[in-house]
Amino acid sequence: MNILMLGSGFIARFYATSLHAQRRIDRVTMVYSRNKDNAARFATDFGIQHYTDNMEEAISNPDIEVVIISLPNHLHEEAVQACASAKKHVLCTKPLGRTAAEAKRMLQMVEDAGIFAGYLEDLCYTPKFLKSLQTVNSGGLGRVLWTKSREAHPGPHSDWFWDKEKSGGGAMIDLACHCIEIGRNYIGKNVRPIEVMCWADTQVHPIEAEDHAIGLVKYANGAISQFEVSWCFRGGMDLRDEVMGTEGTIWINNFLRTGFETFTTGVGDDYVAEKAEVNKGWLFPVGDEAHELGYPNMFTDMFSAIEENREPLETFYDGYIVNAILDAAYKSAVTRLWEPVLIQDWRGEEQTKTHKSEVSYDDAHFLIKEEKLPNGDMKFILKHKNTGELSQKVIPSKK
Numbered sequence: 189m190n191i192l193m194l195g196s197g198f199i200a201r202f203y204a205t206s207l208h209a210q211r212r213i214d215r216v217t218m219v220y221s222r223n224k225d226n227a228a229r230f231a232t233d234f235g236i237q238h239y240t241d242n243m244e245e246a247i248s249n250p251d252i253e254v255v256i257i258s259l260p261n262h263l264h265e266e267a268v269q270a271c272a273s274a275k276k277h278v279l280c281t282k283p284l285g286r287t288a289a290e291a292k293r294m295l296q297m298v299e300d301a302g303i304f305a306g307y308l309e310d311l312c313y314t315p316k317f318l319k320s321l322q323t324v325n326s327g328g329l330g331r332v333l334w335t336k337s338r339e340a341h342p343g344p345h346s347d348w349f350w351d352k353e354k355s356g357g358g359a360m361i362d363l364a365c366h367c368i369e370i371g372r373n374y375i376g377k378n379v380r381p382i383e384v385m386c387w388a389d390t391q392v393h394p395i396e397a398e399d400h401a402i403g404l405v406k407y408a409n410g411a412i413s414q415f416e417v418s419w420c421f422r423g424g425m426d427l428r429d430e431v432m433g434t435e436g437t438i439w440i441n442n443f444l445r446t447g448f449e450t451f452t453t454g455v456g457d458d459y460v461a462e463k464a465e466v467n468k469g470w471l472f473p474v475g476d477e478a479h480e481l482g483y484p485n486m487f488t489d490m491f492s493a494i495e496e497n498r499e500p501l502e503t504f505y506d507g508y509i510v511n512a513i514l515d516a517a518y519k520s521a522v523t524r525l526w527e528p529v530l531i532q533d534w535r536g537e538e539q540t541k542t543h544k545s546e547v548s549y550d551d552a553h554f555l556i557k558e559e560k561l562p563n564g565d566m567k568f569i570l571k572h573k574n575t576g577e578l579s580q581k582v583i584p585s586k587k
Contacts, residue, residue, distance in 0.1 A: 189214045189491065190251050192276075194243065194267055195258035196221035196230035198345045199281055203258055203308075204234045206483035214254070214491050220246045243267065248274045254494070255279070256308075260348040261286050261355050268294040272301035279306040279490055283365040283514070284507025286356025291511040292532060295504045306490045306500045307507040311339075311366045311427070311442070312373055313482030313489065320431065320438045324374055329433030331545070335374045336414040336430040337367035340421035343393070350395050358397025360388060360517055363417035368513050369506060371405060371413030374431050377506070378536035380408040381513050381529045388521035392420045403517045406526070409540040424472065434545050443480065448473050505535065553579075 191207065193200050193216050204216050218238040221227035227239035240246050247255055247270045257267045257280040264280055271278040278298060284307055285291030298305035311317065324332060344362060348354040355361055372381070388401035399419040404412055427442035454468025474480050486502075493500040512531050520527040549555040549570050556569040556578075564585030571578055 189253040189277075189494070190217040191215060192217070192246050192249070192252040192255045193219045193230075193236075193258060194246075194255060196223070196226040197258070200230065200256075200258035201233075202478060202481075202483055203256055203281075203487075204230075206478045207487055208234065209478070209484065212488075212491065214487075216256075218246055218249065218252060244270050247271055247276055252276060254491075257281055260346070261361070262348075262353070265290055265294055268297055268305075272297040272303060275301055275303055277304040277494055279308050280504070280507070281308045282310075282369075282507070283356070283361055283511060284504060285511050286361065288508060288512040288515045288530070288532075290356075291504075291508040295508050298504055304494050305504040306493065307502040307504055308486060308490075309366065309369050309502045309506070310482040310486050312369055312502055313485040314442055314480060315482075315485070316440045316442055317370065317373075317429065317482070318485065320429070320440060321373055323436075323438065324431060324433070328436055329431060329438065330435030332375050332411055332431060332433045334412050334414070334430075334432045335371040336416070336428075337370040338416040338426060338428045339363040339366055340416065340418040341425040342422060343399070343419040350393070350397070352395070352397040355397065357514070357518060358388075358390070358395065358401075359399050359417045359419045360386075360401045360403075360514060360521075362419075364401065364403065364415045364514060364517065365510050367415035367417060368405065368413070368510050369502070370429055371415070372506070372509070375407050375409070375411045375413060377509075379411070379540050380531070380534060380536055380538075381509070382406050382408055383526045383528050384513060384516040384520050385526045386517040386520040387524075388518075398521065401517070401521065403520070405513055405517075405529075407540075408537070443474060444472055446472070446474070446480075448475060508533075548573075 191214060193204060196219055207216060216236055219227050219230045219236050220240050220243050222241060224241040227241060231239040254277045255271050257264055259267055268278060284294060349362060383406050384403055386403035388398035390398055391400045393399045401417050403415050406412055424444050426444045429440040431438040450471045450473055452468055489500050512529050516527040516529045547555045553570040553572055556571055558568045560566055564587050566583040568581045570581060
């Protein structure tokens with residue numbers, strides 16, 4: 189397929205590198221940038237024949253089959269509208285919108301136009317995430333009780349990120365969109381997010397938006413998803429996920445400390461990794477940065493979904509739900525209260541019951557816990573099924 193890249197900045201370069209490295213037949217054949225010189229440089233760097241600073245003209249070009257939006261947040265809606273009008277498949281970078289209302293309008297546009305629309309949430313395609321999600325979905329962790337996702341680094345690359353109006357916020361709109369969708373996947377996208385409690389503040393930078401935030405998202409089945417995001421973290425980019433279930437736990441370090449460590453006095457001039465702040469001393473490079481961040485897997489899913497006439501793993505609807513959760517988080521950061529997640533078009537389960545695990549020890553008791561003591565004895569903590577009385581039973585070691 190012939191691809192139009194809208195944007196020529198940092199994320200557009202990651203996207204183009206990932207697409208062309210896969211050696212698929214899908215290629216970026218045109219690039220648009222608001223700055224024509226930037227478009228020309230991008231075209232030269234990636235061997236692209238056509239470049240322009242006219243977005244609508246580029247999208248309406250009859251040779252273009254798929255449009256990738258890698259523009260600042262405040263330009264997403266305009267670009268989606270143009271794609272819908274031209275009936276072109278569209279893939280949009282995260283977050284889908286600055287607000288749920290904006291995201292909902294974009295969702296409606298693509299559905300009314302009957303075009304394919306994919307939400308480019310790369311961190312839901314990392315190799316470690318996909319493997320861990322397979323474990324969760326196969327029941328390896330039992331019932332998921334709690335998730336935590338953390339993304340922290342020294343701050344984004346472009347000026348518009350720091351502009352609250354253009355971005356839609358600060359660290360939360362930039363980073364928590366990743367963390368929230370990671371949690372949704374682990375807990376189950378069909379489970380409704382109910383309410384959010386959030387703390388956010390501007391701790392370091394002279395900006396109007398938040399540069400640090402922590403939030404809790406409560407789901408209808410009782411699960412809790414926690415996000416931690418910051419533009420104040422020094423030392424690189426920290427991407428970590430945790431999942432706790434009734435039968436197991438997963439810990440993931442995606443980026444900062446993954447077993448690749450290098451020391452240099454700084455005589456070279458090599459690129460280390462995204463958001464790395466230094467290039468001397470002990471460094472933590474990333475072997476295949478695009479792959480570790482999920483880009484090749486993401487585009488394989490997107491273009492395979494187009495070919496197979498199916499939905500991708502991450503859709504515009506997912507982007508809308510993420511924006512709805514973020515809206516509640518921003519409100520909670522002001523009110524300091526649990527705020528409801530307002531979803532106009534919920535497509536999952538209407539109600540999910542919270543199930544508590546009750547394992548029988550015998551006819552009269554539930555088993556709370558069993559453990560082997562240092563002396564070899566087995567201890568069982570029990571609860572009587574009728575009276576609720578707690579007791580313990582010890583079976584001595586046969587040693």
